[in-house]
Amino acid sequence: MADRAPAQLIDGKVFSERLRAEVAVEVSRLRAEHNLQPGLAVVLVGEDAASQIYVRSKGEQSLAAGMHSVTHRMPADASQHDLMRLIAELNEDPLIHGILVQLPLPKHLDEKPVLAAINPDKDVDGLHVVNAGRLASGLPGLYPCTPMGSMILLRETLGDLSGKRAVVVGRSVLVGRPIAQLLLQADCTVTVAHSRTQDLPAVCREADILVAAVGRPRMIRGDWIKPGAAVIDVGINRVPFDDPEKAAAGRTKVVGDVHFKEASQVAGWITPVPGGVGLMTVAVLLQNTVTAAKRLNGLA
Numbered sequence: 001m002a003d004r005a006p007a008q009l010i011d012g013k014v015f016s017e018r019l020r021a022e023v024a025v026e027v028s029r030l031r032a033e034h035n036l037q038p039g040l041a042v043v044l045v046g047e048d049a050a051s052q053i054y055v056r057s058k059g060e061q062s063l064a065a066g067m068h069s070v071t072h073r074m075p076a077d078a079s080q081h082d083l084m085r086l087i088a089e090l091n092e093d094p095l096i097h098g099i100l101v102q103l104p105l106p107k108h109l110d111e112k113p114v115l116a117a118i119n120p121d122k123d124v125d126g127l128h129v130v131n132a133g134r135l136a137s138g139l140p141g142l143y144p145c146t147p148m149g150s151m152i153l154l155r156e157t158l159g160d161l162s163g164k165r166a167v168v169v170g171r172s173v174l175v176g177r178p179i180a181q182l183l184l185q186a187d188c189t190v191t192v193a194h195s196r197t198q199d200l201p202a203v204c205r206e207a208d209i210l211v212a213a214v215g216r217p218r219m220i221r222g223d224w225i226k227p228g229a230a231v232i233d234v235g236i237n238r239v240p241f242d243d244p245e246k247a248a249a250g251r252t253k254v255v256g257d258v259h260f261k262e263a264s265q266v267a268g269w270i271t272p273v274p275g276g277v278g279l280m281t282v283a284v285l286l287q288n289t290v291t292a293a294k295r296l297n298g299l300a
Contacts (some may be wrong), residue, residue: 003051005008005044006261006264006265007106007231007264007265007266007267007268007269007270008157008268008269009269009270009271009272010157010230010269010270010271010272010276011272011274011276012149012153012233012271012272012273012275012277012278012279013275013279013281015152015279015280015283015284016149016212016279016283017278017282018065019152019213019284019286019287020061020065020215020285020286022104022194022197022287023065023286023287023290024064024065024066026064026290027065027066027067030290030293030294030299031066034108034297035295036068036294036299037066037068037095038096038097038098038289038290038292038293039067039068039070039095039096039097039098039293040053040058040062040068040069040070040090040092040096040100040286041070041071041072041093041096041098041099041100041283042055042058042059042069042070042071042073042084042100043072043074043090043100043101043102043265044071044073044102045070045074045075045076045078045083045101045102045105045106045109046075046076046105046106047076048104049185050172051102051103051104051265052123054102055071055102055124057282058100058285059196059281061282061283061286062286062289063099065185065286066287067289068095069097070096072086072090074086076106077095077106077108077131078106078109080109080110081110081199082112082232082282083105083109083114084113084117087099087101087114087117087118088117090122091117091118091122093118096280096291097122097289097292098122098124098233098285098288098289098292098293099118099119099123099124100124100125100285101114101115101118101125103224103283115127115128116128116129120142120144121292121295121296122292122296123140123142123283124125124142124285124288124292125145125291125299126142126143126145126148126178126288127144127173128142129139131143131174132178133163133175135178135181135182136181139156139183140295142288142291142292143178143182143288144175144181144279145281145284146174146175146234146277146281146284147175147178147216147278148182148280148284148287148288149237149277149281149284150182150211150232150234150277150280151179151182151183151186151279151281152280153185153231153276153277154230154232155225156282157269157270158209158230158265159205161183161186161188161256162187163187163188163189164179164188164189164208164209165188165189165191165206165207165208165209166183166188166189166190166191166207166208166209166210166211167190167191167193167203167204167206167207167209167211167258168183168190168193168201168211168213169193169194169204169211169212169213169219170193170211170212170213170214170215170234170257171211171218172195172213172215173195174212175213175234176194176213176214177185177192179213179234180192181210183209183211184228188209191203191206191207191240194214195214198222201221201223202230203224204220204224204226205224205226206226207224207225207226207229208229208230209229209230209232209289210224210225210226210230210232211232211234211242212231212232212233212234212235212256212257212258212266213234213257214235214236214257214259215235215237215257216235216237217235217237217239217255217256217259217260218239218255218256218257218258218259219257219298220257220258220259220263221259221262221263222259222261222262222265222266223266225263225265226266227266227268228249228268229265229266229267229268229298230268230269230270231263231267231269231270231271232271232276232277233257233258233260233271233272233276233277234256234257234277235254235255235256235258235259235271236256236273236274236278237254237256238253238254239251239252239255240251240252240253254272254273254274256271256273256276258270258273258274263277265283
């Protein structure tokens, strides 16, 4: 293994910029040819700092792509009734084609009925049970953004994925399960591993494509990886700096679920964290909004 060249970085910045540029071209075409401006509504409840950053980014990028963009900010003590009423209004708004409720919601709100209330054809986060069913059945739908972004990175890097052995570590509804379904659609042989998988390192070593979506910092070690494999690290974990002075000052940094330094000496390709899959998520959200606008207007 010492003779191997370091893994090639799968640069999320390059691919996300390309996708956003393609979205902007399509938005321009829809406006010129059909007088249709795709519209995205983002709902933010409360003052969660990370959510504020995400929502601002989504608003800025949708506007930059030429879309109609609306952000609804609700107080942290907003009632379930008020949130459900807002979603009902957005479902009926002909200028809105995509609805996204930023998670997590404050603890007093129940997210399941909130997500279920969104019109599945406007559910650009792909979290509605109808869209989960469409994905599982191989039907057209709106699929979750992070898994879709991961698939774009894999296809652009590896080309045809048919026949490859894929291992997904993590079985969450948000990432693990949908990316397993997408890999199956791409004719991969897919194993979904999780906390109860026996001999997890050995299972990971079978993978031509290893997707880490477990939410534990640097859990996947270098010797868990098959030489030359493609590693997609979906994890976003905040940990103290290795530098004792920075750690003592309470400073943190973002790392993935993969031990990047070790893995990059074994893998053929790897996504960095940050700078990898995360950048694709908002770009795919914009793409989903355009797709929803076209379908709702009989153009797709």
